[in-house]
Amino acid sequence: MNTIEIELRYEVLDVKALQAFVEPLELLHKKHVVDVYLDTPDASFYQKGLYLRVRNDKKFEIKFNRACLEDPTLPRQDFCEEHGFVLPLQVSDLQRLNDLLVSLSLIPIQTADLETLKTVNNLVGLYTVDKERASYQCGNFTLSVDEVAGLGSFLEIELMANSTEGIESIKQEMHCALAGLKVKPSTVGYDSLQMKKNNFQQYLRGRFVLEADKTACEG
Template structure:
């Protein structure tokens, strides 16, 4: 990914995942088998929940099928429009210690089962997030100066065209999990 590429996404709570899958299949989307993802989220020392995420740097360490991926995200226009860099790492425990040494601290752990499909430039993700329920994400990578909000409006129009009940969320999974844990405490 180049420095100017950004990941732009929209996210929705889903009431009826099977209806959503049916509609997406009718549009040509073929979903992968479910995979389990174990994500540890990190924030830079000094950042706390309640502060703006814009311009702050966050990290994630994901394990999926024995493969570990380190990711750094920096929200630009909003929490779901980020500059992103990621790479595979060999040892999760060593990468965790390296992330701490870089000045990050662990925030929340996010466990989910994910199914994905490609439809044109869109990556479609149907997630069952432990403790939160079903979510649908639409992601795309863009370059240049195109406003993230414009891309998000286009992705939202696509989601709404599916004709299933979706509840849009502007929060990241780490914020949603943290809120759910606070309510349950």
């Protein structure tokens, strides 16, 4: 069964107020996360909204919204499929991984080896997102406070689910849970923000771009 990540992300406008907000919450963990995003040299996956990454050299992850992949005109959704594989890749995961690769029009591999996967699919480490994360239990949701290197302070509220049933109600509950905080909705991921900083022209060719940037370029 696929895991669906329902997530809302915000830029933090008042860090002190956020610190006061999370103080009574249960701290789940603190960790340093380094995500290396794999893509073709011309960022073709980024342009489609398909994200492959290596997290802390311990996990290989593939994230996407399949409806967005199939319909280039569909706006960004607040949920995605998330598939994870322990590194080094395990033989026991090979069939599941290959089924996923084929469904995404990628080349499957015969041996459980990440370097082989990268080679046959022409993948390179295109950009990196480095963050310090503190996660808290906030009712039914996980609340993550991120300090992202070069980008600033952000807040994510998420729920892992088996389907998108009732998603609008869930999103409304998320909004209510954060009532009173000074935050600004962020409609693109850290990966897009990092691409915007590193290569603005490449960023503009991405599947998900901030509306203000689209408007400015069209103007």
